[in-house]
Amino acid sequence: MSPEELQSINQRLQSASPLEIIRWAIDQAPESAIVTTNFRPYEAVILHLATQVQPEIPALWIDHGTNLPETYIFAEKTREKLSLNLKPYLPKMTAAHWLALNGGQVPMPDEVERVESFSRIMKLEPFERGMHELAPKVWITALRKEQNPQRAATLQPVMWDAKFQCLKINPILEWTPVEMDAYLAEHDLPNERTYYDPAKGDEKHECGLHAKLVTDKQ
Template identity: 55%
Template sequence: MTINQISEHNATLRDKSAPEIVRWGIAQANGRAIVSTNFRPYEAVILHLCVQVQPDIPVLWVDHGYNRPATYRYAKKLCDMLHLNLKIYLPRLSAAHRDAIYGPIPSIDDEEELKKFSAMMKLEPFQRGMKELAPAIWFTALRKVQNPHRAKLDILSRDELSDVIKISPIFYWTDTNMEAYLKQHNLPNEWDYFDPAKANEKRECGIHIK
């Protein structure tokens, strides 16, 4: 798909509902669609949207080993509720192994070490998962309101590293829209989430940086 085609599709998809965008994406995938998740707050929305169209869609989750107990419980609850076809990818080192060799999670002020942490514990298993699952279409929960980098994106983009079309059906949704969807479909949420590879919500771990 060329840059011009992506721009044309974005212009059309902006007037479509999230379920319509998912259906369109699944139709483009020829059986090779996936959705990624980290089980952060509101992740139930993108997962529910995708499984309504393709119940067995592979769900790529990089479990870096540093999730809080509430996040693991949330993941289990959503897997049971939505019958997720979960594909878990783990780093080459466990969290305990990494900490023993390299020390604790780097602080937010240590950008260089955070990048190394992210590359080892998150990016490598994610890239391995993308290579093994080999999607043509990758659904994400990216939203414009999340941070300045994501505000520059759109519903449709090309991920150059994986050579895949990335679709964010809820890109223009607000938190109010997300809350309303959760309530409408009786879906749970979870707020005790922390991503050690990002340290705060304004940073990117690298998965969505071209």
């Protein structure tokens, strides 16, 4: 898709709601759309929005095996609440195996080499495998500008992902915690506040799946 086409689409969708953006996106490829999740705080929002349009939409989840117990409980509550068509992808190396070879503990944000190793082996490889096997033409994400300040100016609701040759849809880019909390309350959705991603370290660093593996062309 050309930059001109993307610009035109984003202009047309400029005043559209997240639900309207998702409806438009799924209409482009109703049999080939997915939504991705890591079950971090507020993930129930994007999953609820996506399933409102397509209840059986595949939800790709990379379970690297070292999530906190609260995250797994949240994932199960959300799966049950939304009847998610969850597609978990696991690394080829178990979490216990990786930890045994890498100091016994998940990496901290300042441990650059360990973070890079964890990201590459435990998260990026299964993500790439999942994307190739599911082969989406439309990929719906929970990206928000607030959480991606280093790329905020380049993010658009509709983008083109060159690596996976699909539309990358970011319907809640502009939402802040105020909108997210209100949506959770309105729809009685589960949430959790305790989350740690060893592939990036904290809430303000961008997810490796978007920053390292994927190339967006506008």
